[in-house]
Amino acid sequence: xxxxxxxxxxxxxxxxxxxxxxxxxxxxxxxxxxxxxxxxxxxxxxxxxxxxxxxxxxxxxxxxxxxxxxxxxxxxxxxxxxxxxxxxxxxxxxxxxxxxxxxxxxxxxxxxxxxxxxxxxxxxx
Numbered sequence: 001x002x003x004x005x006x007x008x009x010x011x012x013x014x015x016x017x018x019x020x021x022x023x024x025x026x027x028x029x030x031x032x033x034x035x036x037x038x039x040x041x042x043x044x045x046x047x048x049x050x051x052x053x054x055x056x057x058x059x060x061x062x063x064x065x066x067x068x069x070x071x072x073x074x075x076x077x078x079x080x081x082x083x084x085x086x087x088x089x090x091x092x093x094x095x096x097x098x099x100x101x102x103x104x105x106x107x108x109x110x111x112x113x114x115x116x117x118x119x120x121x122x123x124x125x
Contacts, residue, residue, distance in 0.1 A: 001046060006082060009046045012039055013079065014088045019095035026099040028067040028075075033060070040065040047075040076103060 018029045032040055034054040040063055044051055048071030053063035067075060080096075083089050096103065 005042070005046060006078070008039075009043055010079075010082045010084065012043060014084055014086055017088065019091055021095075021099060025068060025102050026072065026095060028072060028079075030065040031062045032065075034063055037063045043067070047071060047078075070107070073103065073107065 012030060013028070016030045016032065018031075019026070020029055021027050028049075030040060030043060037051070040051050043049065043065050047067055049065060049067035051063055051065050055062055055064065076096075079092065083092055
């Protein structure tokens with residue numbers, strides 16, 4: 001990834017991201033108007049994740065980008081290293097601490113995941 005692309009992604013996160021999650025796992029979310037989906041596509045190309053929508057809510061039409069799970073774990077070192085000092089950085093640090101159990105626990109090996117998938121063919125692991 002080039003420096004401009006990384007800086008652009010960090011600017012989107014600093015300006016528009018929400019660090020959120022449920023009881024089990026964290027997520028990074030960015031919501032933009034449906035006319036402006038290309039910045040979300042950039043985030044998807046940079047970090048993975050998914051784009052949902054369009055949604056119509058309270059008179060707003062938007063798309064939502066969500067980064068969770070394995071993609072979020074992989075992106076965390078880049079975000080940690082490059083998110084600029086800001087209120088969003090403080091929010092990131094609090095969120096990171098809140099979900100420390102998720103980020104710090106070892107991830108299952110690819111081999112284990114493949115074996116589980118063979119045992120549970122009808123269910124995604």
